[in-house]
Amino acid sequence: MNELYTEGEPIRDTKAPEGPIEDRWEKRKFSAKLVNPANKRKLHVIVVGTGLAGGSAAATLGELGYNVTSFCYQDSPRRAHSIAAQGGINAAKNYRGDGDSIYRLFYDTVKGGDFRARESNVYRLAQVSVNIIDQAVAQGVPFAREYGGLLDTRSFGGAQVSRTFYARGQTGQQLLLGAYQALERQIAAGTVKMHTRHEMLELIVSDGRARGVIVRDMVTGEIERHVADAVVLATGGYGNVFFLSTNAKGCNTTAIWRAHRRGAMFANPCYTQIHPTCIPVSGEYQSKLTLMSESLRNDGRVWVPAKAGDTRPAAEIPEDERDYYLERIYPAFGNLVPRDIASRAAKNVCDEGRGVGPGGLGVYLDFADAISRLGRDAVEKKYGNLFEMYERITGEDPYTQPMRIYPAVHYTMGGLWVDYDLQSTIPGLFVIGEANFSDHGANRLGASALMQGLADGYFVLPTTIGDYLANGPYGEVDEEAVAEAEIAVRNKIEKLLSVNGTRTADSYHRELGKIMWDYCGMERTEESLRKALERIPELREEFWQNVKVSGQAEELNQALERAGRVADFFDLAELMCIDALHRTESCGGHFRAESQDADGEALRDDENFAYVAAWEYGEQGPILHKEALDYEYVKMSQRSYK
Amino acid sequence: MSERAKGMNLTLKVWRQNGPEDKGRMVTYRVEDVSPDMSFLEMLDVLNERLILEGDDPIAFDHDCREGICGMCGMVINGVAHGEQVATTTCQLHMRHFEDNAVITIEPWRAAPFPVVKDLVVDRSAFDRIIQAGGFISVPAGSAPDAHSVPVKKVDADAAFDAATCIGCGACVAACPNGSASLFTAAKITHLSLLPQGQPERASRAKAMVEQMDAEGFGGCTNTGECTAVCPKGIPLDTIARMNRDYLKASK
Numbered sequence: 001m002n003e004l005y006t007e008g009e010p011i012r013d014t015k016a017p018e019g020p021i022e023d024r025w026e027k028r029k030f031s032a033k034l035v036n037p038a039n040k041r042k043l044h045v046i047v048v049g050t051g052l053a054g055g056s057a058a059a060t061l062g063e064l065g066y067n068v069t070s071f072c073y074q075d076s077p078r079r080a081h082s083i084a085a086q087g088g089i090n091a092a093k094n095y096r097g098d099g100d101s102i103y104r105l106f107y108d109t110v111k112g113g114d115f116r117a118r119e120s121n122v123y124r125l126a127q128v129s130v131n132i133i134d135q136a137v138a139q140g141v142p143f144a145r146e147y148g149g150l151l152d153t154r155s156f157g158g159a160q161v162s163r164t165f166y167a168r169g170q171t172g173q174q175l176l177l178g179a180y181q182a183l184e185r186q187i188a189a190g191t192v193k194m195h196t197r198h199e200m201l202e203l204i205v206s207d208g209r210a211r212g213v214i215v216r217d218m219v220t221g222e223i224e225r226h227v228a229d230a231v232v233l234a235t236g237g238y239g240n241v242f243f244l245s246t247n248a249k250g251c252n253t254t255a256i257w258r259a260h261r262r263g264a265m266f267a268n269p270c271y272t273q274i275h276p277t278c279i280p281v282s283g284e285y286q287s288k289l290t291l292m293s294e295s296l297r298n299d300g301r302v303w304v305p306a307k308a309g310d311t312r313p314a315a316e317i318p319e320d321e322r323d324y325y326l327e328r329i330y331p332a333f334g335n336l337v338p339r340d341i342a343s344r345a346a347k348n349v350c351d352e353g354r355g356v357g358p359g360g361l362g363v364y365l366d367f368a369d370a371i372s373r374l375g376r377d378a379v380e381k382k383y384g385n386l387f388e389m390y391e392r393i394t395g396e397d398p399y400t401q402p403m404r405i406y407p408a409v410h411y412t413m414g415g416l417w418v419d420y421d422l423q424s425t426i427p428g429l430f431v432i433g434e435a436n437f438s439d440h441g442a443n444r445l446g447a448s449a450l451m452q453g454l455a456d457g458y459f460v461l462p463t464t465i466g467d468y469l470a471n472g473p474y475g476e477v478d479e480e481a482v483a484e485a486e487i488a489v490r491n492k493i494e495k496l497l498s499v500n501g502t503r504t505a506d507s508y509h510r511e512l513g514k515i516m517w518d519y520c521g522m523e524r525t526e527e528s529l530r531k532a533l534e535r536i537p538e539l540r541e542e543f544w545q546n547v548k549v550s551g552q553a554e555e556l557n558q559a560l561e562r563a564g565r566v567a568d569f570f571d572l573a574e575l576m577c578i579d580a581l582h583r584t585e586s587c588g589g590h591f592r593a594e595s596q597d598a599d600g601e602a603l604r605d606d607e608n609f610a611y612v613a614a615w616e617y618g619e620q621g622p623i624l625h626k627e628a629l630d631y632e633y634v635k636m637s638q639r640s641y642k
Numbered sequence: 643m644s645e646r647a648k649g650m651n652l653t654l655k656v657w658r659q660n661g662p663e664d665k666g667r668m669v670t671y672r673v674e675d676v677s678p679d680m681s682f683l684e685m686l687d688v689l690n691e692r693l694i695l696e697g698d699d700p701i702a703f704d705h706d707c708r709e710g711i712c713g714m715c716g717m718v719i720n721g722v723a724h725g726e727q728v729a730t731t732t733c734q735l736h737m738r739h740f741e742d743n744a745v746i747t748i749e750p751w752r753a754a755p756f757p758v759v760k761d762l763v764v765d766r767s768a769f770d771r772i773i774q775a776g777g778f779i780s781v782p783a784g785s786a787p788d789a790h791s792v793p794v795k796k797v798d799a800d801a802a803f804d805a806a807t808c809i810g811c812g813a814c815v816a817a818c819p820n821g822s823a824s825l826f827t828a829a830k831i832t833h834l835s836l837l838p839q840g841q842p843e844r845a846s847r848a849k850a851m852v853e854q855m856d857a858e859g860f861g862g863c864t865n866t867g868e869c870t871a872v873c874p875k876g877i878p879l880d881t882i883a884r885m886n887r888d889y890l891k892a893s894k
Contacts (some may be wrong), residue, residue, distance in 0.1 A: 072711070079712040131786070133782055135784070138787065140798055142837070144799070145795075149796065173809075182781075249708055284678055285677065286684070393736065549694070551700075572672075
């Protein structure tokens with residue numbers, strides 16, 4: 001173990017105020033220095049990424065009067081992958097009077113994260129959640145409403161209260177368009193300068209502070225330098241390290257990985273969320289996986305054949321030869337057990353040879369009972385759009401035959417380490433949304449990603465970054481630091497183009513993803529992780545010897561874009577495996593087979609692992625810094641869904 | 643599944659254009675053993691992998707979420723924007739809808755305000771500028787009243803949502819014989835003008851957005867209806883009537 005990493009000094013958050021948890025955010029807001037309005041336009045902030053976090057942050061900073069430059073790799077800021085979120089957004093409005101409160105949302109989030117998140121951050125998230133709904137409604141986000149004209153809510157992801165606001169199955173789209181429109185308004189007002197089709201490839205660190213980025217114009221291939229007073233990364237998660245995931249094809253780790261290489265610590269990289277209800281892989285050519293909202297589990301029953309190797313069509317398998325395994329193993333929660341438990345149970349039955357569909361990697365999600373109980377019309381009303389999406393992709397009709405589903409990588413709770421101000425270990429580098437590690441601990445609850453992205457972007461960052469900027473100015477940017485960052489980018493591009501080997505970047509990515517899925521996926525063991533740590537460096541070595549990237553640097557070159565991203569995924573994959581190997585406990589989305597209770601549930605080891613693992617980049621291997629987690633308000637307990 | 647997964651052989655005629663100044667041409671490719679379960683973009687991925695290994699330039703095309711919601715993908719397939727399957731983005735179109743040995747033509751969106759960047763990639767930034775002109779409600783973060791302070795009739799909220807589902811892909815422009823962006827612009831105007839929150843800026847929004855649409859060089863609407871026929875989200879044609887009413891009122 002010790003040959004893989006070394007341990008450094010502990011780390012801690014110094015920004016969260018002391019005192020009662022409900023007062024901390026108010027206190028921090030008051031203690032944060034303000035920037036004189038006349039000075040704001042002289043202060044330049046770069047925001048990378050235009051999803052819920054980045055879009056809302058850039059818009060809000062623009063409204064406040066800062067001089068903002070925003071980048072996205074898509075052709076428009078409206079396309080970031082927040083747009084694909086289906087289910088909804090949590091907020092502690094308690095509009096239903098069903099016992100919800102800020103404290104309960106805080107409690108549920110800490111518990112759902114399996115006691116691996118910071119209390120102060122999560123409490124603030126729950127507090128701010130109510131403002132997000134107000135903001136979105138005022139922007140014209142068309143949330144679902146009841147006949148009385150008030151907002152509808154639903155219960156989601158096993159929550160016992162109805163606190164999830166939604167816009168049919170397209171909540172992410174509607175919230176993102178709200179943020180996008182606010183952003184476009186600022187672009188028109190001249191406060192935000194937008195660069196689409198630009199990809200951040202390096203962070204500029206001058207005199208120990210983040211002072212800019214090197215980006216590539218993806219149309220011309222030109223390498224550009226942009227300097228600023230502070231940099232905000234809102235570049236999303238790294239689930240695509242598995243190649244197949246529910247992320248968009250373009251999602252990648254390059255921005256946060258480059259920042260990590262320049263000194264930003266990476267926290268809990270091994271915390272990965274696997275979503276249980278995705279459409280299974282159909283063949284080798286598969287390019288991504290599609291999620292089906294987990295609301296389907298409210299009415300669908302999950303089953304597999306009782307006998308291994310039963311290849312009869314579903315309709316020919318009689319009731320007594322089916323195994324409704326979730327209902328059997330978890331009689332209290334049945335088909336509604338949390339995401340990680342449902343995912344692992346599906347893997348287990350498939351490992352037993354009882355999976356269905358191509359390659360035996362699928363389980364049935366059957367609506368026959370729901371259709372006979374509620375009628376086809378009622379089922380169609382509830383799930384019509386999801387059934388249609390399923391039919392589009394598989395060519396099968398879920399009204400007449402059961403859906404096939406399988407777990408897929410969906411979200412990464414890990415990310416760059418940030419303090420209560422959302423500032424990384426590089427001063428002046430702020431990280432928001434899925435790109436940071438801050439609020440979800442080891443497992444994220446359904447409908448909480450949208451909440452966190454918007455909380456960070458609309459409400460938290462605009463306050464905390466002001467404090468940083470008010471403490472400036474930070475002087476001239478060192479020309480040499482800028483040149484050095486640019487040269488690093490140029491060298492990497494040149495190297496990728498010069499290998500001229502025999503395999504495409506995508507084929508390496510696919511193989512890396514398979515290693516990660518097999519050895520660092522739903523279930524991890526010391527043996528599997530060691531195997532991964534052997535295979536990853538070998539494959540990376542081969543990649544740099546044998547990758548084939550066609551075309552030139554100075555043109556639109558999608559092969560080159562991909563190769564650069566894959567190169568960074570290799571390095572991240574290695575750190576994920578080291579993190580997973582060092583954390584010998586199971587918690588949330590991280591399941592170590594060696595650490596389970598008699599029922600096969602994740603078994604935490606609070607005595608040894610109640611900390612955030614913050615990894616510093618080191619030439620001789622990563623350096624682990626532990627941030628101890630103290631629970632003053634929520635009592636640590638073992639989850640049980642039996 | 644597995645029994646019908648017999649490979650198909652296809653002939654693709656693909657528009658290749660090096661850049662905005664290049665004249666461009668159709669190039670023919672053979673692809674073999676295509677699985678009917680592949681998506682259209684996965685079929686192009688497989689071809690591109692082959693082109694890269696042969697040292698050729700892969701076919702450039704825009705795509706991202708690959709689940710029909712980001713609006714980034716879009717090509718004219720056999721003369722129809724996003725292909726013949728209704729209410730479907732290119733990424734959600736699957737090869738099972740094509741015949742074995744078919745010849746498939748693939749072209750970019752064609753409209754003067756959407757200049758070709760490369761191959762099938764076009765520049766749709768004109769859409770962003772139409773939104774900049776007024777496609778928003780002005781509400782700085784932190785200034786909003788409680789969400790329940792203004793009730794909204796369910797029918798209005800639902801109709802606003804239907805218009806708001808526009809993904810900004812541009813198929814409407816590509817399909818329109820006039821190259822009009824009316825459906826896109828009207829969808830946003832309709833979404834916001836149906837809500838009480840959208841009333842204060844209703845007139846100025848309609849005026850500014852329509853004027854920007856014209857300034858970008860999009861054509862006028864002659865009620866052909868091709869736009870709504872190809873729209874992956876089925877944005878209804880009557881949104882355009884609503885836009886015209888709001889615009890006329892604002893221009894008085």
